[in-house]
Amino acid sequence: MHRIAIVGGGTGGTVLANRLANELKTEIEAGEVEVRLITADPEHVYKPTFLYVPFGKKTVDDASRPIEELVDRRVTLEIGEVTGVDTDRKQLSFPDGSTLEYDQFVLATGANLEPEVIPGLAEGGHHFYGPDGAERLRDELAEFTEGHIVLSVIGVPHMCPAAPVEFTLMVDDWLRERGRREDVDVTYTYPINRAHGLESIAEWATALFEERDVTLETFFNVDEIDPDAGIVETVEGIELEYDLLVAIPPHRGSDLVTDAGLGEDGWVDVDRHTLEATVAEDVYAIGDVADVPTSKAGSVAHYEAGVVADRIASRARGQTPTATYDGKTVCFLEAGMDEATFIEFEYGEEPYVREPSKPLHWAKLGYNESYWLTARGLL
Template sequence: MTERIVIVGAGTAGIVLANNLSDELADEIDAGDVAVELVNDTEEHVYKPTWLYVPFGEKTPADATRPLAPLVDDRVTLVIDRVDGVDTESKAVSLASRGETRPYDHLVLAMGAQVTPEETPGLAEGGHHFYGPAGATALREELSGFTEGHLVVSVVGVPHMCPVAPLEFALIADAWFRDHGLRDDVELTYTYPIGRAHGIEAVAEWAGPLMDERDITVETFFNAERVDPDDEVIHTVEGRDLDYDLLVAIPPHDGSDLVRDAGLGDDGWVDVDPNTLEARGADDVYALGDVADLPTSKAGSAAHYAAGALADRLASVARGERPTAEYDGKTVCFIESGTDEATYIAFDYDESPVPKEPSKLIHWSKLGYNQSYWLTARGVL
């Protein structure tokens, strides 16, 4: 009887897992003992870190997408459809457009996170963001005509995808305005909800002095309650107001209704064991990437490393062996510190990160990885 592994979502987590499984279980798949099925609601794969560069004219939304099918190993069955239900008791998922269910022996949820600016009154109307092709393109249009005034970069939602991206945006914007001879006419403010500039203490300690040096005002304990798009004011829970001429907000993020409806996490994030990635609310269900509630960053590298560990575990299970591989929280994040320098951090559940001295080499290493990412998605790297 065929052992069926169904993966929902073909972002970084889902596609890396599918291709790793096709490699590790090639003989079993060829023999018909195992089947790996990847279900995604679009025919494209998206590399989200590209969006950071779109507002500054360095990339286009098209640079962030590739056709999905050529990136998926031939041993994986690719299904283009939207999963609109998960039944963990009967072990099946339902497909929206086909009106059918697909059974599974092992289910992996990897649907990512959704941005929900509408959760903060006035934010959708009064703010911009770069967490998607439409938002990044609209922000590019705004920046291209922004020659003076107050630019506010405000982290409204936590947790969010790519946790260092708000800092990167502020630092790139500073350098970009300097390169265009506009920095003296542009006031820059960065806000964060807690008492430092970033949730990771070492990153906050690195960023604070750099922001001071770049004349970027940092406002902490700043939690936006609502935005007045007519008067261009952010009103906070703490009772503070902040005027802006251009608001770049990191909007609230949400998990998935699939997760809520299946009883796998009331807040939309799958409650999982941080090492085995097994869902606590059902047997033979796992979660990867942004939709997993893990004590680490919602970053692409975390999804990549977790996918490798889960592939090893699922391969062992499919062979009837006891799984021993575990995810240790490994994450590596590049951090742009301007338009031509960057640093990086590496950490796991036990090891705290220490940002390296920014350099042009690290900046070009990040850009190089952005190009080679497609080999990672295909399972080559």
């Protein structure tokens, strides 16, 4: 039997498992192939939902569904933790000492928040990148009537690269709707010399920030937070006072990656077109954990999953894989509470930022609702 193991039940892992179940359904039903999805969390989480929780537009319950409802019946779903990967023996290990052999293996473990890297950040900062953080930020915003809100991008790279810009434009609009904006200063900080890593998005965001009286601080590399004094201190020697700090924490990959020698800092070194690990055979990585020169976004995981499904299916049939990933990324960006824009690009391209509109905002909300069909492999 040809054994395919996928570790990680986020967007990439789930879409991949379902794509393989469809492409290899004949082989699976004949007992010639097994597709096994291993994930530590029985809930599948759609993280972009958390952006809307601080504004009361979504709840954390809207962001998750039992993964067993999303995975094709032909996939062997296992809720558990993988503690080790031996790429020489092609073997995974588990906490109870048991092991699982594989013929082809895919890491789709995502990215993890690591606020403790910055002294004072866990105590003095808020974020919207997880359920608890999004709910705490919602409660803070509900009572925030005056003062200084600072949105600081500390960790780069990070999940959902457009989200910090979106949050800043949304909070500006949200405060205006409630008649609070005149009593609240808003500042956005970014660690390089512009407002975003992609130049076209940086130019678009900078123009909107100027129009909406949002202060932009660039070359702003946070060194530590003083939560008692309400001060952000930077490597460059800048001190910025805040009343509410919304920070994008540093991110890290998976310890499995580092321990298996597949890459530094938990990110898998892969060929950017084939998504195969550069130091091990029959190992792939998709989604945030794959070190490729594009965004750590859900659409990237989705498109990568399609490519890897094709490559793995070819090998399972004894054929030469030909599918490649070209860096395709698509993303909706909220420009406030009721307008959005849309971008798409590939490796080496700068995205064109369309004029924000209400229909594009509705399209983003519509996609968020239909995401569960995407996870099932139906879109």
